[in-house]
Amino acid sequence: MSLQVTKHGDIVVIDVDGQLIVGNRQELKQRVLDEAEGGARRILIDFAKTAYIDSSGLGVLVSLAKRLRELGGDLRLANLNDDLQTLFELTKLDSLFQIADTRERALESF
Amino acid sequence: MSEVARVLEAFSEAYGCGAVLWTQSHPDEPLDVLATSGGEVTPPAIATLRDEHGPASRDTALGRQLVSRVPGRTRAWLGVGPVADDDADARRWITVLVPVLSQMLQSQWEARRAADELAERYEEINLLYSISEILGRTVTLEDAARTILMEVAETVGAEYGALLVHDAGPGLLRPVTTLRVDPKATPLPIPTDDPISVTARVFRTRHALLVNGGVLESEYEAAFRSGAMLTVPIVWTTPDGGIPLGVVSLSGRRGGAVFTAGDEKLVAAVGSQIGTAIQNARLVRASIDQERLASEMRLAHDLQLRLLPSGQAVAPEALCAARVEAADGVGGDFYNLFRLGGGRTGVLVGDVSGHGYRAALIMALVMSAAAIHAQTTADPAETVQALLATVEEELRETEMFLSLCYAVIDRDAGSIRWTNTGHPHAFVIDADGVVTRLAATDPPLGLGPEGLHVQARAWAPSDLLVIFTDGVSDARDARGQSLGEARVLEVLRARRKEVPSRIVDGVFALVEGHMGRLRPHDDQAVVVLRSR
Numbered sequence: 001m002s003l004q005v006t007k008h009g010d011i012v013v014i015d016v017d018g019q020l021i022v023g024n025r026q027e028l029k030q031r032v033l034d035e036a037e038g039g040a041r042r043i044l045i046d047f048a049k050t051a052y053i054d055s056s057g058l059g060v061l062v063s064l065a066k067r068l069r070e071l072g073g074d075l076r077l078a079n080l081n082d083d084l085q086t087l088f089e090l091t092k093l094d095s096l097f098q099i100a101d102t103r104e105r106a107l108e109s110f
Numbered sequence: 111m112s113e114v115a116r117v118l119e120a121f122s123e124a125y126g127c128g129a130v131l132w133t134q135s136h137p138d139e140p141l142d143v144l145a146t147s148g149g150e151v152t153p154p155a156i157a158t159l160r161d162e163h164g165p166a167s168r169d170t171a172l173g174r175q176l177v178s179r180v181p182g183r184t185r186a187w188l189g190v191g192p193v194a195d196d197d198a199d200a201r202r203w204i205t206v207l208v209p210v211l212s213q214m215l216q217s218q219w220e221a222r223r224a225a226d227e228l229a230e231r232y233e234e235i236n237l238l239y240s241i242s243e244i245l246g247r248t249v250t251l252e253d254a255a256r257t258i259l260m261e262v263a264e265t266v267g268a269e270y271g272a273l274l275v276h277d278a279g280p281g282l283l284r285p286v287t288t289l290r291v292d293p294k295a296t297p298l299p300i301p302t303d304d305p306i307s308v309t310a311r312v313f314r315t316r317h318a319l320l321v322n323g324g325v326l327e328s329e330y331e332a333a334f335r336s337g338a339m340l341t342v343p344i345v346w347t348t349p350d351g352g353i354p355l356g357v358v359s360l361s362g363r364r365g366g367a368v369f370t371a372g373d374e375k376l377v378a379a380v381g382s383q384i385g386t387a388i389q390n391a392r393l394v395r396a397s398i399d400q401e402r403l404a405s406e407m408r409l410a411h412d413l414q415l416r417l418l419p420s421g422q423a424v425a426p427e428a429l430c431a432a433r434v435e436a437a438d439g440v441g442g443d444f445y446n447l448f449r450l451g452g453g454r455t456g457v458l459v460g461d462v463s464g465h466g467y468r469a470a471l472i473m474a475l476v477m478s479a480a481a482i483h484a485q486t487t488a489d490p491a492e493t494v495q496a497l498l499a500t501v502e503e504e505l506r507e508t509e510m511f512l513s514l515c516y517a518v519i520d521r522d523a524g525s526i527r528w529t530n531t532g533h534p535h536a537f538v539i540d541a542d543g544v545v546t547r548l549a550a551t552d553p554p555l556g557l558g559p560e561g562l563h564v565q566a567r568a569w570a571p572s573d574l575l576v577i578f579t580d581g582v583s584d585a586r587d588a589r590g591q592s593l594g595e596a597r598v599l600e601v602l603r604a605r606r607k608e609v610p611s612r613i614v615d616g617v618f619a620l621v622e623g624h625m626g627r628l629r630p631h632d633d634q635a636v637v638v639l640r641s642r
Contacts, residue, residue, distance in 0.1 A: 052592075054632075055463040055513075055580065062557040063509050091513060091532035092550040096557060 001050075003031050011110055012040040013103070017049040020057035029060045032075070033067070041073030042110050046103050048079035053087070062096060074098075078106035114214055117207075118147035125203050127191060128172075131211060134185040141187065149191045150175050159187060165204055167197065178204050184215040234376050237265045241383055254387070255287040262360065262380050263289055266373040269362035272297060272334040274309060275344070275388065276356050283313055283357060288334045291362070297333040307331060308341050309357045316354050318342040318374050336362040340369040342377045346385040355388045357381075411436055414444075414470055417477050421610065423447040424639070427521055428455045431610035432637040433618060435581075435630060442469030442510075443579045443633035446477055448484040453522040456484050456493075459577040459637050460514035461533065463554075468508050475501050476512065490516045490529040491551075491562040498555045498562075505556035512555040515548060515577055519569055521641045526569040529562050531555045535583060535595060541572035543603045548577075574606050575639045578617065581632035585621045593624045602638075610638040 001018035012035045020028060032043060045061070047053075053061075065075040078100045080088065088094040100106035118129040128149025132141035141153035150170035154177050160166055165178035173192025180186040188208055193200040240261055244254045259273045270291050274283040277299070285297040304310040307328040312319050323337035331339070344356035358381050363369060414436070421430035424447045432445050442462030450456050458480055462469040476497050483496035494516050505511060513532040520526075530536055532554030538546045551563040583595040601620050605613045617636050 054584075055461070055511075058554075059463050059509060059511055059557070062511070062553075087534065090534035090547075090550055092553040093532065093557070096553055 001027065003028060005031065005035070008107055010040070011042045011044055011107060013044045013046060013107075015046045015049065019052045019054075020047075020050060020060070021052070021054045022056040025057050025060040028057075029064060032064045036068060036071060036073065041068065041071060043068060043073065044076050044078060044103070044106050044110075046078045046106075047081070047084065048103070050084070051081060053084055058087075058091070058093060062093070065097060074110065076100065076106050076109065078103050112145055114211065114218075115145035115147070117210060117214065118145050121203070121207055122147040125200075127193060127200065129207070130189040131180070132187050132189070133215075134187075137185070144186070149189060151189075154187070154189075165190075165201060176200055176204060178208055180208055180211050180215060182212045182216045183219045186211070186215055233265055237261055237376070238379060238383065241380055258380070258384065259287050259289060259358070262358065262377060266340070266360060266369065266376065267364045267367065268340070268360035268369075269364060270334045270336050271358070271360040272309075272331075273344075273384070274300065274357045274359070276302065276313065276354065283309055285334075286356075290333050291336050292333070295333040298330050300328075300330040304328065304330060308339060309359055312341040312343050313354055313357050316343045316345060316352065318378055320369050320374060331359065334359060334361065337366075338363065338368060340373060340377060342374065342381045344381045344385045344388065346389040347382060352385075353389075355385050358384070410467070410470060414473070417474060418445060419447050421447070421639075424449055424455045424457075426642060427453055428519070428639050428641050429610055430457075430637070430639040431614045433614050433635070435618070435634040437581065437630045437633050442473055443581060443635035444473045444477055445577075445635055445637045446480050446484075447637075447639075448481075450484065450488055450518065452488075453520065454488060455519045455521070455639070455641070456490075456516065457519070457575060457577065457637060457639055458484070458514060458516045459533065459536070459579065459635060460512055461579045461581075461633070461635070462512050463510045468510065472501050472504055472508070472510060472512065475504065476514075480516075484516075488518055488520075489564065490518050490527055491564045494529045494531060494555070495562050502556070511557045514555065517548065517575060517577075519575065519639075519641060521569070521571070524569055525566055526573075526575070527564055527566040529564050531562070532557070533577070533579075535580065535598075536577045537575075537599070537602070538567070538569070539574045539576060539602055539606050540570060541606075543606060545599055545603065569641070571641050573640070574602075574610075574613075576602050576613075576637070578636040579632075579634060581630055581634035582617065582621055582636060584632060585625050585630060585634065586628065587624050588626055588628060593621060597624075610640060613638045 001024045004015040006013050068075045076098045100109055121129050128147055130146040130149055130151050131144045132153045133144045134141050143151050150172045154168055165176040168175055175189050175191030176193055177187055177189050180188050190200055190204055241258050244257055255273050259271055263271050270289050272288040273286050275286050277284050281302045282299040284299045288297045300307050300310050302310050302313055306326055307330045308319055308321055308326050309331060320340050339359055339361040341357055341359040343354050345352040346355050358377055424430050434443050444460050446458040448456035462472045479497050479500040483493045487493055515530040515533040515536040517526055517528040528548050530548055530550040531552045532550050536548035551565055583593055583598055585593045601616050605616045614636050
């Protein structure tokens with residue numbers, strides 16, 4: 001998995017390339033926390049290049065969403081593939097996140 | 111009789127006068143008789159001895175005697191006499207005899223030197239052999255360190271010394287054993303970056319160092335240094351060159367003699383042996399720890415399996431079969447079965463995110479809490495809410511979460527009610543093979559907001575309840591392809607009319623066939639239940 005960070009105004013966009021699993025979840029977590037530490041409050045994670053997220057990856061996303069909410073910010077997701085979209089629905093995690101089907105819509109939604 | 115004595119005898123027989131050979135161990139020492147065939151044996155005064163000129167003449171009680179230096183490494187003089195006043199013949203005889211004796215003494219000197227050398231090497235070889243033996247039969251260096259240090263010190267004639275091992279955490283060289291100058295002094299750990307300490311310097315550079323007294327004196331070495339000090343690194347030799355593990359220092363050589371290059375080579379050889387022993391001891395210790403951990407994991411796995419009930423727990427109201435395969439010895443997947451009275455049956459299947467000890471602990475907490483709370487209410491949401499209260503703090507501290515499905519089947523009322531916190535694979539399969547998912551009512555425990563929900567649907571006696579965890583549908587083959595939920599459901603539909611135990615066997619046969627010889631990367635659990 002690799003991460004690329006770009007900024008759109010005050011929104012930080014993190015592109016995830018590859019699977020988000022138990023072995024690399026901390027990398028994403030640290031990156032988001034670093035951005036939050038640096039003052040970012042609106043963060044979008046784009047999963048356009050992610051085919052699979054395991055249960056620990058889901059845990060990290062929820063943990064980060066909680067953390068940002070505590071800081072008065074918001075974490076949103078975009079571009080989940082069909083399988084991941086189904087996974088979020090089946091596990092009711094879609095009720096915890098605002099998920100957009102494109103990056104542009106996600107940026108507009110903030 | 112020695113060879114030299116035989117030569118002197120032959121000389122006397124041939125020339126009719128006695129001969130005596132004296133040797134001297136040191137220029138100031140008196141001469142000793144090495145061999146004689148007659149004539150005056152009392153040695154001449156040291157002051158009269160000449161090194162390079164021809165034979166000197168002296169008068170003795172037995173007559174005139176010619177004394178000549180025998181050249182060579184051994185300090186020796188030949189006395190021939192008594193000789194006539196005209197000693198020209200005797201002087202000729204001496205020129206013949208002296209080279210022969212010189213050659214013989216040289217041979218003897220070389221033989222003696224070789225014997226001494228051999229004796230010295232023997233001591234060193236014996237030391238290395240002893241150390242190999244000591245290290246070979248000990249597991250920890252601490253057990254052997256003192257004996258090794260004493261043996262090395264004895265062999266090179268040192269009175270004081272220390273064997274120090276590197277402690278990578280704080281960056282210190284810790285004395286394992288010392289031969290102290292003052293027995294009451296406490297040897298200090300030495301920082302590896304200390305600029306003065308010879309010991310630290312040798313550790314950093316990995317090169318032996320011999321320093322004279324008064325040079326680079328450090329308070330860190332005061333306890334085991336007196337005067338000149340020989341310090342060599344302890345290195346574990348690897349194909350890449352070696353890893354420094356510690357240092358051996360020796361000082362206070364007896365008689366004030368200096369350490370030699372030979373001493374350095376010998377101690378370096380010992381250092382290399384100690385390095386290998388330290389590394390071996392560490393590997394042995396790691397192996398023992400690993401074995402202990404594996405043993406504890408096996409025990410925990412057995413205990414965990416004992417917590418899981420048999421399918422018989424819900425008889426006679428239901429026929430049930432279940433199996434859990436843990437990925438890492440102890441896992442986070444679990445199930446529980448309850449007879450709730452009034453013909454009702456409770457089925458709980460859960461998956462703690464992650465696996466290992468923490469997941470197993472949460473699993474055990476939920477199992478024990480569920481056994482209590484399930485009996486207090488027939489409402490699935492109330493039971494799950496009580497479970498959440500039990501593990502909420504643990505989930506928050508570990509950043510784990512718990513997806514579970516708790517279904518209560520009321521056979522007599524013909525209904526099934528469930529609370530599903532983010533568990534995707536819970537289904538009812540009817541007699542016609544129609545599969546209905548028992549959809550999640552809430553996000554996983556530990557992630558979502560407070561307040562849980564219940565859903566319900568009709569339940570027919572021929573219906574089959576199937577709940578499995580994502581370790582089953584996510585099982586990977588050698589190419590990394592996951593099995594997929596659809597293929598699991600195919601098997602379940604095809605076998606829906608078989609007894610639950612055969613259905614569970616069929617699912618695991620599918621999983622094992624897909625994975626081949628690979629170990630599962632996640633826990634796998636399957637529960638199948640039918641009413642009676």
